[in-house]
Amino acid sequence: MTTHKPSATLESDPRVKAVFDDIRETRKTDFINNMWRWLAVDPALLERTWREVKEVVVTPSSIDPLTKEMIYIAVSVANNCSYCIHSHTAAARAKGMTEAQYGELLAIIGLAGKTNQLATALQVPVDPVFDASLQNG
Amino acid sequence: MTTHKPSATLESDPRVKAVFDDIRETRKTDFINNMWRWLAVDPALLERTWREVKEVVVTPSSIDPLTKEMIYIAVSVANNCSYCIHSHTAAARAKGMTEAQYGELLAIIGLAGKTNQLATALQVPVDPVFDASLQNG
Amino acid sequence: MTTHKPSATLESDPRVKAVFDDIRETRKTDFINNMWRWLAVDPALLERTWREVKEVVVTPSSIDPLTKEMIYIAVSVANNCSYCIHSHTAAARAKGMTEAQYGELLAIIGLAGKTNQLATALQVPVDPVFDASLQNG
Amino acid sequence: MTTHKPSATLESDPRVKAVFDDIRETRKTDFINNMWRWLAVDPALLERTWREVKEVVVTPSSIDPLTKEMIYIAVSVANNCSYCIHSHTAAARAKGMTEAQYGELLAIIGLAGKTNQLATALQVPVDPVFDASLQNG
Amino acid sequence: MTTHKPSATLESDPRVKAVFDDIRETRKTDFINNMWRWLAVDPALLERTWREVKEVVVTPSSIDPLTKEMIYIAVSVANNCSYCIHSHTAAARAKGMTEAQYGELLAIIGLAGKTNQLATALQVPVDPVFDASLQNG
Amino acid sequence: MTTHKPSATLESDPRVKAVFDDIRETRKTDFINNMWRWLAVDPALLERTWREVKEVVVTPSSIDPLTKEMIYIAVSVANNCSYCIHSHTAAARAKGMTEAQYGELLAIIGLAGKTNQLATALQVPVDPVFDASLQNG
Numbered sequence: 001m002t003t004h005k006p007s008a009t010l011e012s013d014p015r016v017k018a019v020f021d022d023i024r025e026t027r028k029t030d031f032i033n034n035m036w037r038w039l040a041v042d043p044a045l046l047e048r049t050w051r052e053v054k055e056v057v058v059t060p061s062s063i064d065p066l067t068k069e070m071i072y073i074a075v076s077v078a079n080n081c082s083y084c085i086h087s088h089t090a091a092a093r094a095k096g097m098t099e100a101q102y103g104e105l106l107a108i109i110g111l112a113g114k115t116n117q118l119a120t121a122l123q124v125p126v127d128p129v130f131d132a133s134l135q136n137g
Numbered sequence: 138m139t140t141h142k143p144s145a146t147l148e149s150d151p152r153v154k155a156v157f158d159d160i161r162e163t164r165k166t167d168f169i170n171n172m173w174r175w176l177a178v179d180p181a182l183l184e185r186t187w188r189e190v191k192e193v194v195v196t197p198s199s200i201d202p203l204t205k206e207m208i209y210i211a212v213s214v215a216n217n218c219s220y221c222i223h224s225h226t227a228a229a230r231a232k233g234m235t236e237a238q239y240g241e242l243l244a245i246i247g248l249a250g251k252t253n254q255l256a257t258a259l260q261v262p263v264d265p266v267f268d269a270s271l272q273n274g
Numbered sequence: 275m276t277t278h279k280p281s282a283t284l285e286s287d288p289r290v291k292a293v294f295d296d297i298r299e300t301r302k303t304d305f306i307n308n309m310w311r312w313l314a315v316d317p318a319l320l321e322r323t324w325r326e327v328k329e330v331v332v333t334p335s336s337i338d339p340l341t342k343e344m345i346y347i348a349v350s351v352a353n354n355c356s357y358c359i360h361s362h363t364a365a366a367r368a369k370g371m372t373e374a375q376y377g378e379l380l381a382i383i384g385l386a387g388k389t390n391q392l393a394t395a396l397q398v399p400v401d402p403v404f405d406a407s408l409q410n411g
Numbered sequence: 412m413t414t415h416k417p418s419a420t421l422e423s424d425p426r427v428k429a430v431f432d433d434i435r436e437t438r439k440t441d442f443i444n445n446m447w448r449w450l451a452v453d454p455a456l457l458e459r460t461w462r463e464v465k466e467v468v469v470t471p472s473s474i475d476p477l478t479k480e481m482i483y484i485a486v487s488v489a490n491n492c493s494y495c496i497h498s499h500t501a502a503a504r505a506k507g508m509t510e511a512q513y514g515e516l517l518a519i520i521g522l523a524g525k526t527n528q529l530a531t532a533l534q535v536p537v538d539p540v541f542d543a544s545l546q547n548g
Numbered sequence: 549m550t551t552h553k554p555s556a557t558l559e560s561d562p563r564v565k566a567v568f569d570d571i572r573e574t575r576k577t578d579f580i581n582n583m584w585r586w587l588a589v590d591p592a593l594l595e596r597t598w599r600e601v602k603e604v605v606v607t608p609s610s611i612d613p614l615t616k617e618m619i620y621i622a623v624s625v626a627n628n629c630s631y632c633i634h635s636h637t638a639a640a641r642a643k644g645m646t647e648a649q650y651g652e653l654l655a656i657i658g659l660a661g662k663t664n665q666l667a668t669a670l671q672v673p674v675d676p677v678f679d680a681s682l683q684n685g
Numbered sequence: 686m687t688t689h690k691p692s693a694t695l696e697s698d699p700r701v702k703a704v705f706d707d708i709r710e711t712r713k714t715d716f717i718n719n720m721w722r723w724l725a726v727d728p729a730l731l732e733r734t735w736r737e738v739k740e741v742v743v744t745p746s747s748i749d750p751l752t753k754e755m756i757y758i759a760v761s762v763a764n765n766c767s768y769c770i771h772s773h774t775a776a777a778r779a780k781g782m783t784e785a786q787y788g789e790l791l792a793i794i795g796l797a798g799k800t801n802q803l804a805t806a807l808q809v810p811v812d813p814v815f816d817a818s819l820q821n822g
Contacts, residue, residue, distance in 0.1 A: 001493070002260045003500040004513075005817045031266070035252070038259045042514025045521070048737060049252065055733070056244045062237045067204050068245055071211045075249035075528075077395040078215030080491045080628045082549070083256040084249070085397060086267040089551040100199045102552075103590025106395055107193045108205055110388040110593070112212035112221070115172070115186065117387035117623075119220040121351040121380050122175045123139045123359060125681075129168070130223040132690045133536075138356070140363040141376075142680045179377025182384070185600060192596070212391075214532040217354045217765045219686070222534060226688040239689075240727025243532055247730070250528035251521040254760075258488040258517050260496060262818075269553045270399075275767070276671045277774040278787075279543045305677070309663070312670045316788025319795070322466070323663065326459060330655045336648045341615050342656055345622045349660035349802075352626030354765045357667040358660070360678040374610045381604045382616055386623035386632070389583070389597065393631040396586045397550045403579070404634040406416045407810075412630070413808045414637040415650075442814070446800070449807045453651025456658070460800065467792045473785045478752050479793055485756045486665075486797035489763030491628045494804040495797070497815040511747045518741045519753055523760035523769070526720070526734065530768040533723045534687045540716070541771040544673075625806040633808060654806055661802035662795040669762040669791055671770060 006037045015043035019050050026058060033087060066095045070105050077109050143174045152180040156187050163195060170224060203232045207242050214246050280311045289317040293324050300332060307361060340369045344379050351383050417448045426454035430461050437469060444498060477506045481516050488520050554585045563591040567598050574606060581635060614643045618653050625657050691722045700728040704735050711743060718772060751780045755790050762794050 011017040019040075020032050039046040057068055069092035076084035092102075128134055148154040156177075157169050176183040194205055206229035213221035229239075265271055285291040293314075294306050313320040331342055343366035350358035366376075402408055422428040430451075431443050450457040468479055480503035487495035503513075539545055559565040567588075568580050587594040605616055617640035624632035640650075676682055696702040704725075705717050724731040742753055754777035761769035777787075813819055 001497065001811050001816045002262055002818050003497055003815075004259050005820060033264045033267075034261050035256060038261045039255065041259070041510065042517060044740070045255075045514055045518050048518075048740070049255070049521075052248055052733060053252075055729070056241070056248050061241050062235060063207075063241045063245070067207070070200075070204070070208060071242065071245050072249050073395070074208045074211040075215045075246055076253055077391055078212045079250065079253040079257075080394055081253035081256050082397060083261045083263055084253050085395060086263045086549065086551055089269075090267045098199060099589065103593055104193070104198050104200045105208065106392060106590060107593050107596075108200070108208050109212055109395055110392045110597075111189055111193050112209050113216065113391035114384040114388035115190075116213055116216040116218035116221050117351055118176065118182075118186070118380060118384045119172060119218050120216075120354055121347070121359065121383055122141050122178070123356060124171050124175045124220045125139055126220055126223045126686050127170050130170075130227045130688075131686045132226075133687050135690060138360065138674050138679045139681050140360055140678075142683060178373065179380060181603070182377055182381050185381075185603070186384075189596060192592070210532070214528055217531055219534060222532065223686065223688055236726065240730055243529060243727060244730050244733075246532055247525040247529045247734075251525035254488055254524035255517060255521045257491055258484070258496065258520055260493060263549050267551075268549045270550050272553060275537050275542045275771065276544050276673055277541075277771055278670050279546060307675045307678075308672050309667060312672045313666065315670070315784065316791060318466070319666075319788055319792050322463060322792075323666070323795075326659055327663075329455070329459065330652070330659050335652050336646060337618075337652045337656070341618070344611075344615070345618060345653065345656050346660050348619045348622040349626045349657055350664055352623045353661065353664040353668075355664035355667050357672045357674055358664050360674045363680075364678045372610060378604070378609050378611045379619065382611070382619050383623055385600055385604050386620050387627065389601075390624055390627040390629035390632050392587065392593075392597070393583060393629050394627075396552050396589070398582050398586045398631045399550055400412050400631055400634045401581045404414075404581075404638045405412045406637075407413050409416060412634065413810055414634055415807050444812045444815075445809050446804060449809045450803065452647065452807070453654060456651055456655050456803075459655075460658075460803070463796055464800075467789070467796050472789050473783065474755075474789050474793070478755070481748075481752070482755060482759045482790065482793050483797050485759040486763045486794055487801055489760045490798065490801040490805075492801035492804050494809045494811055495801050497811045500817075501815045509747060515741070515746050515748045516756065519748070519756050520760055522737055522741050523757050524764065526738075527761055527764040527766035527769050529724065529730075529734070530720060530766050531764075533689050533726070535719050535723045535768045536687055537768055537771045538718045541718075541775045543774075621806070625802055628805055630808060633806060654803060657806055658799040658803045662799035665762055665798035666791060666795045668765055669758070669770065669794055671767060 002038075004038055004041055006040060010037060010040050013040070013043060016040045016046060019043075019046050022054075023050065026054065035083065035087065066092060066097060069095055070097070070101075073105065074109050074112075078113070139175075141175055141178055143177060147174060147177050150177070150180060153177045153183060156180075156183050159191075160187065163191065172220065172224065203229060203234055206232055207234070207238075210242065211246050211249075215250070276312075278312055278315055280314060284311060284314050287314070287317060290314045290320060293317075293320050296328075297324065300328065309357065309361065340366060340371060343369055344371070344375075347379065348383050348386075352387070413449075415449055415452055417451060421448060421451050424451070424454060427451045427457060430454075430457050433465075434461065437465065446494065446498065477503060477508055480506055481508070481512075484516065485520050485523075489524070550586075552586055552589055554588060558585060558588050561588070561591060564588045564594060567591075567594050570602075571598065574602065583631065583635065614640060614645060617643055618645070618649075621653065622657050622660075626661070687723075689723055689726055691725060695722060695725050698725070698728060701725045701731060704728075704731050707739075708735065711739065720768065720772065751777060751782055754780055755782070755786075758790065759794050759797075763798070 069088055072088040176186055206225055209225045343362055346362040450460055480499055483499045587597055617636050620636040754773055757773040
């Protein structure tokens with residue numbers, strides 16, 4: 001079940017082909033996962049999204065690649081995106097996530113889900129010490 | 138604005154006092170943040186929640202303390218818990234999160250929020266390669 | 275902070291006045307809480323919403339009034355509606371919710387928040403025994 | 412997989428039949444989509460929901476029919492309702508949504524998902540100029 | 549589709565076996581539903597979650613067992629957890645939920661979903677009378 | 686209350702100044718709303734986000750500017766972003782949204798919130814006619 005059916009000849013559009021070629025080269029694989037094939041519904045959206053993924057996730061930075069994937073999983077679970085949970089759990093494993101780390105990641109996500117609901121139900125006032133506007137710059 | 142007003146004499150309940158004493162000793166501080174004072178509405182809930190936080194967040198494990206906080210922030214943002222976003226952002230900074238890491242954490246959360254919505258809108262089918270039930274055990 | 279400022283003379287609109295009069299008579303009080311004053315931005319929306327609240331929440335039915343309020347709180351917490359959490363927690367107390375019941379309600383909401391995230395993270399397959407389409411009619 | 416199995420003789424209930432007949436007449440088709448067949452679990456709920464859909468979506472008003480469907484898709488994506496995303500995307504196409512408009516709708520929903528998360532993560536204070544309570548009436 | 553494939557010999561781990569044995573004894577059935585088999589990915593998480601379910605849901609308390617299930621359904625719907633909606637709807641029926649009660653539960657959840665969105669869209673200010681911090685202790 | 690305090694000399698960073706100058710020129714106003722001042726925590730994030738807003742929201746396209754704002758409001762309400770609801774409701778009014786259109790927008794968002802929850806609670810199966818993968822290309 002899907003709301004969109006990609007064309008059988010996606011790469012006849014040169015903008016789509018250029019993005020797919022860059023994905024293949026960046027990831028050193030011929031495999032293009034469905035997300036990108038579906039985003040090709042709008043070449044400008046495809047180009048913008050891939051450029052942002054490269055800048056935020058692929059380029060080395062102050063957060064290591066595995067941590068980035070675990071954060072991505074956490075957001076995707078809370079937002080309930082089934083596709084994203086599947087793809088990023090696979091990516092985290094490919095980047096070395098151990099079963100112990102996976103179990104702990106689940107424990108943190110579950111605990112956060114619980115305390116999020118509790119703080120919201122009780123409408124707990126934010127302690128002034130947590131308010132950045134009151135801190136010295 | 139809140140839905141519950143903690144008693145002025147919370148620690149006259151020995152179960153509450155025992156948890157608060159353990160929080161103070163574990164964190165090496167006299168400060169008890171509002172979350173725990175509000176959870177004291179139900180001492181069993183307070184005990185269970187603190188025990189879980191100790192086991193999942195405080196005890197050293199295969200995910201380092203700062204990464205745990207960043208994952209906690211990510212879930213809290215996606216679940217929109219204002220209290221939790223404030224408290225865990227403060228905790229992450231206390232554990233050494235740099236401004237560069239904070240900026241990247243925001244970038245990942247924002248990008249995940251975007252691709253979560255896109256995959257959901259398009260109802261992208263999960264690639265079989267991401268399905269753990271098809272993998273060899 | 276709000277996105278709409280109700281007129282100072284709301285009840286000069288006879289449709290608004292009729293709804294407000296019915297709220298006062300149904301609830302045996304002169305107090306009109308802000309929700310209804312804000313919904314008056316669109317009299318048809320105000321009428322429809324109040325009619326539905328009367329039919330679903332006010333009219334006696336197979337779920338008792340306090341349980342209805344606790345269910346309403348549960349949904350409002352999960353949807354993170356601060357106004358609704360405040361108003362329905364007050365309503366539940368007015369209908370007799372004890373502090374013990376409130377504590378247990380919080381415990382259930384918190385636990386559900388946790389297991390919801392865990393089942394979603396693991397993408398646990400639904401057991402066939404839970405699928406109503408497989409049951410005999 | 413479903414949590415409810417509609418009876419094979421739904422229209423033997425005259426309240427259900429009356430709603431289904433009105434749906435057929437309003438839409439000029441014999442097709443009754445699953446949503447309505449499932450809502451028949453509670454005839455009062457079915458009646459109220461169909462009446463509201465007629466008043467809000469079907470009746471001509473100040474927002475054109477295609478825009479209404481695009482707004483409906485946007486809410487359904489953010490609330491992650493798979494059924495609703497499918498049915499309203501189909502409805503939008505039936506009302507003339509072009510592929511260019513669909514691509515832009517996706518781009519707006521994705522961008523909003525991103526900036527929503529960023530504003531929430533940063534807990535950006537609302538600018539006074541956006542507060543309707545401060546504006547002249 | 550799932551992100552985790554449970555081992556075929558789960559109960560060779562004594563911690564997992566102990567939890568499964570307790571589930572069987574508590575529920576008087578040999579059936580272990582998938583949630584527990586998937587949570588066994590992390591035995592500590594499995595133990596903690598089952599202990600909490602026993603304390604919050606199984607142990608008799610001031611909220612009756614059927615009401616607890618209806619609250620659990622309400623949270624699971626708002627959080628959009630398909631597995632949890634299926635399992636708790638089945639559990640509520642097993643505990644005696646009538647079709648009339650199910651229809652009303654749906655009506656309340658639907659109405660709350662609607663008024664939650666309306667109060668959020670209008671950013672309705674909380675009436676001071678609903679603020680517990682202003683009430684006498 | 687906020688989790689970040691912008692520097693008093695934001696525009697001493699030339700990347701920030703360049704974005705702010707472009708915002709001023711594009712919008713023909715000196716006013717920079719808080720969202721952009723907070724996003725300056727990470728100049729790359731600020732640049733990317735503003736570029737995307739320009740491409741998706743500012744540039745004329747097949748969806749008119751007011752409709753874009755109404756879609757943005759709809760997503761922001763469902764995602765519960767208070768800042769975004771305030772800023773985009775103000776923007777929609779500035780682009781000509783009438784009070785009648787605002788009332789109808791609210792009615793659609795509220796109705797969608799309700800039917801989203803109902804379809805999710807009932808786990809209504811998607812009708813094959815809504816599945817794009819079954820349609821002829």
